[in-house]
Amino acid sequence: GTPGVAGRSEAYLDDRRHMFHSWSAQASLDPVVVAGAEGSWFWDESGRRYLDFSSQLVNANIGHQHPAVVEAIVAQARSLTTVAPFHAHEVRSRAARLIAERAPGDLDRVFFTSGGAEATENAVRIARLATGRHKILAAYRSYHGATGGSITLTGEPRRWPSEPGIPGVVHFFGPYPYRSPFHAADAAQESDRALAHLAEVITLEGPATIAAIIVEPVVGTNGILVPPPGYLAGVRELCDTHGIVFIADEVMSGFGRCGEWFAVDHWGVVPDLICFAKGVNSGYVPLGGVILAPHLADAFAERPYPGGLTYSGHLLGCAAAVASIEAFEAEGILDHVRRLGTEVIGPELAKLAANHPSVGEVRGLGVFWALELVRDGATREPLVPFNAAGPAAAPMGAVAAACRERGLWPFTHFNRVHVVPPCTISEADARTGLAILDEALTVADGFTTG
Ligand code: PLP
Numbered sequence: 297g298t299p300g301v302a303g304r305s306e307a308y309l310d311d312r313r314h315m316f317h318s319w320s321a322q323a324s325l326d327p328v329v330v331a332g333a334e335g336s337w338f339w340d341e342s343g344r345r346y347l348d349f350s351s352q353l354v355n356a357n358i359g360h361q362h363p364a365v366v367e368a369i370v371a372q373a374r375s376l377t378t379v380a381p382f383h384a385h386e387v388r389s390r391a392a393r394l395i396a397e398r399a400p401g402d403l404d405r406v407f408f409t410s411g412g413a414e415a416t417e418n419a420v421r422i423a424r425l426a427t428g429r430h431k432i433l434a435a436y437r438s439y440h441g442a443t444g445g446s447i448t449l450t451g452e453p454r455r456w457p458s459e460p461g462i463p464g465v466v467h468f469f470g471p472y473p474y475r476s477p478f479h480a481a482d483a484a485q486e487s488d489r490a491l492a493h494l495a496e497v498i499t500l501e502g503p504a505t506i507a508a509i510i511v512e513p514v515v516g517t518n519g520i521l522v523p524p525p526g527y528l529a530g531v532r533e534l535c536d537t538h539g540i541v542f543i544a545d546e547v548m549s550g551f552g553r554c555g556e557w558f559a560v561d562h563w564g565v566v567p568d569l570i571c572f573a574k575g576v577n578s579g580y581v582p583l584g585g586v587i588l589a590p591h592l593a594d595a596f597a598e599r600p601y602p603g604g605l606t607y608s609g610h611l612l613g614c615a616a617a618v619a620s621i622e623a624f625e626a627e628g629i630l631d632h633v634r635r636l637g638t639e640v641i642g643p644e645l646a647k648l649a650a651n652h653p654s655v656g657e658v659r660g661l662g663v664f665w666a667l668e669l670v671r672d673g674a675t676r677e678p679l680v681p682f683n684a685a686g687p688a689a690a691p692m693g694a695v696a697a698a699c700r701e702r703g704l705w706p707f708t709h710f711n712r713v714h715v716v717p718p719c720t721i722s723e724a725d726a727r728t729g730l731a732i733l734d735e736a737l738t739v740a741d742g743f744t745t746g
Pocket of ligand 1 (some may be wrong): 353410413414416439440441442512516517545546547548549573574597674
């Protein structure tokens with residue numbers, strides 16, 4: 297049945313009657329009706345305010361309703377809303393140039409999409425056609441989108457109902473020091489062994505059959521897994537050795553989330569293709585894309601690229617991207633993110649880890665952090681089992697509810713709470729949210745057994 301419909305607004309009732317929601321069993325949904333948002337906060341119809349420690353789906357990097365970005369969309373709407381992808385337009389050209397100028401190394405050409413899944417789909421197509429090979433290696437504990445190809449790349453349970461998916465995708469283990477698949481003792485060993493494993497997968501699959509390796513440089517939804525030093529450089533080297541295209545999926549990690557334009561910038565590694573979306577314009581208008589190295593763009597100099605989207609490089613999305621990139625620079629937002637990460641969020645989360653038996657590990661950088669919750673700090677048994685649903689997931693549900701009751705909107709996944717606020721969050725708001733999280737973690741502590 298429909299929960300609590302008595303006295304609910306038309307917005308709520310129409311949603312419950314006519315909306316079909318993502319990733320959910322439809323019958324028991326009880327969505328918050330969002331009435332407005334500003335900066336790091338949003339509120340519901342009754343004026344109840346939430347501090348957005350999720351940036352919605354980790355996309356509102358510049359915060360909600362940034363005036364310059366909103367104004368750019370309004371101005372563009374008045375000027376011209378839409379042109380077909382085969383035309384050129386000032387704002388689309390400008391967006392492409394601003395993105396290319398901030399991309400690492402020689403990457404300098406942008407294929408626009410409407411979002412992240414289409415970006416990974418097209419990156420795979422580019423790599424396959426340019427190399428004439430078909431296999432794609434993708435990591436377990438990854439998310440690359442929910443369309444046919446991108447869900448096949450995805451290395452977690454959301455892929456399962458869509459199997460078998462597209463042919464030729466092979467999964468491998470990336471580094472994860474806290475739960476090392478390689479039984480490594482430290483970060484250096486984790487990096488070496490993860491690279492040896494990847495090299496062996498390449499050997500056994502046949503290097504000449506592998507078009508691309510796709511990785512999230514910092515794994516997002518599946519755990520904020522920051523790669524140990526040397527790992528991404530090692531992937532680059534393996535790709536170079538075997539003529540494999542290195543695809544960095546920066547849909548979540550890019551555009552400020554890690555305190556750089558792109559997460560790979562932390563390690564000075566230059567991939568062949570970068571997928572982006574989300575933070576490019578904070579999702580004010582849907583926009584994503586693939587940034588190409590010249591050798592891949594040149595593969596389509598004489599033959600046509602067989603792919604396109606009606607809304608590729610939508611003018612409203614591009615106007616928002618231009619305004620957002622300019623605001624990031626004018627307001628020094630990347631510096632702000634770096635400072636928040638090293639001086640506020642990192643140290644405060646370390647205190648939470650020290651004070652709460654339920655916190656097994658904290659990890660991250662910039663405004664991209666995870667707390668991994670455990671029943672027992674010694675055995676590292678997760679607070680809820682992998683992929684838990686229903687009653688088995690109740691402890692995490694209770695932690696999230698404790699946050700929301702106190703006005704904090706958290707991002708949770710499996711046994712983790714992610715701390716992923718807007719890049720523009722003030723230090724005071726960040727501290728407010730972390731103090732609420734401190735209280736909510738006492739709920740998690742109640743489930744510990746260690
Ligand atoms: N790739 C990564 C790393 C993501 O985090 C996401 C979305 O969360 C996607 C791809 C898919 O993006 P979209 O939901 O815009 O299709």
